[in-house]
Amino acid sequence: MKKFYTFLIIFVGASIGGSLRYLIGLLFTVSSGFPWGTxxxxxxxxxxxxxxxxxxxxxxxxxxxxxxxxxTGLLGAYTTFSTFTADSYKLFQNGNYVMLSIYLLATMVGGFLCAIAGNxxxxxxxxxEYLSRKKES
Incomplete structure (x- = not known):
């Protein structure tokens, strides 16, 4: 029963994350072909x-x-490696090698830098917070 409850919790998070990703994709739709939303x-x-x-x-x-x-649920569904690779392939297939290079670099290096910033x-x-609590006591 515990595994099923965990499944449901992840399912709810993934539903929200996937919906947010779709909404952001709609907001960032541009005619340039560059996958800004992803x-x-x-x-x-x-x-x-x-x-x-x-x-x-x-x-x-x-x-x-x-x-x-x-x-795993919300952010796992919100972010997307499969769309990243599909977008990359589409840029490659269309011969947009400069945009492909920018996209690959921005995603990989930018993602790493964003993770460092989050940490x-x-x-x-x-x-x-620790110093504030220590000062209060």
């Missing part, structure tokens, strides 16, 4: 994942199922 969700997801894991989890003492719902923010927020 880039946006992947970069914001790369930033939010470490922030959720390292800060919000510790600050609010989230249960394991809540963390799974937010990370940095999480550590910074946690340190501030």
């Amino acid at each position: 880039l946006f969700v992947n970069l914001t997801g790369a930033f939010l994942l470490p922030l959720l894991i390292h800060y919000l989890h510790d600050k609010f003492h989230l249960k394991a199922n809540t963390v799974l719902s937010l990370t 940095y923010l999480a550590a910074n927020l946690a340190t501030r």
Whole structure:
């Protein structure tokens, strides 16, 4: 029964994450052929994942199922490797090699930098809270 409950929690998070990704894709639709929506969700997801894991989890003492719902469910469905590869292939197939290079670089290097920024923010927020609590006591 516990595994089924975990499945449901992840299912709910994934439903929200997939819907958000679709909505953002609609908002970022442009005629240039550059996949701005996919880039946006992947970069914001790369930033939010470490922030959720390292800060919000510790600050609010989230249960394991809540963390799974937010990370594996919501952010797992929100970000998209399959669309990233399909978009990359489409740029390649259309001979847009400059845009393909920019997209690959922006996604991979940008995602890594966003993850570093999310980790940095999480550590910074946690340190501030720790020092604030220490000062109060």
